[in-house]
Amino acid sequence: MSSTGSSESGSNPSMLHGHAAYVAAAAKEAIGSYTSSDMQTAGSADKEAAVDEMRAAKQASDAQGGEISKNQTLGKVEQSLGSAAGCEGMEEEGAKRQS
Incomplete structure (x- = not known):
């Protein structure tokens, strides 16, 4: 499933x-x-x-x-969700998206 x-x-x-x-x-x-x-x-x-x-x-x-496309808001959300879920890759992608 x-x-x-x-x-x-x-x-x-x-x-x-x-x-x-x-x-x-x-x-x-x-x-x-x-x-x-x-x-x-x-x-x-x-x-x-x-x-x-x-x-x-x-x-x-x-x-x-x-x-990757730059987007401050999406990057912050992605980084926060990655942190909450324990996904280091997601945190890194979020940080890259913000810079």
């Missing part, structure tokens, strides 16, 4: 979708740690799928020159 979306459907991987999926999966995993080991396991698997999507998106971006 993975919810990685774009990477499973065969379309282009998305860094933004990967980050959103990672945050949702981290929440699912955390809730599962209190409610159900199956939910916790599913959350962990979804996190791995989200990381795979982010890696694929990064590789695609690097192949096209690696330039």
Whole structure:
């Protein structure tokens, strides 16, 4: 019951979708740690799928020159969500987007 979306459907991987999926999966995993080991396991698997999507998106971006769009607001949100979810890559991308 993975919810990685774009990477499973065969379309282009998305860094933004990967980050959103990672945050949702981290929440699912955390809730599962209190409610159900199956939910916790599913959350962990979804996190791995989200990381795979982010890696694929990064590789695609690097192949096209690696330039990320600058946006202060989006960068701050991305950095904050990365910090809250424990995703260092998301924090770094948010910081880069702000500079």
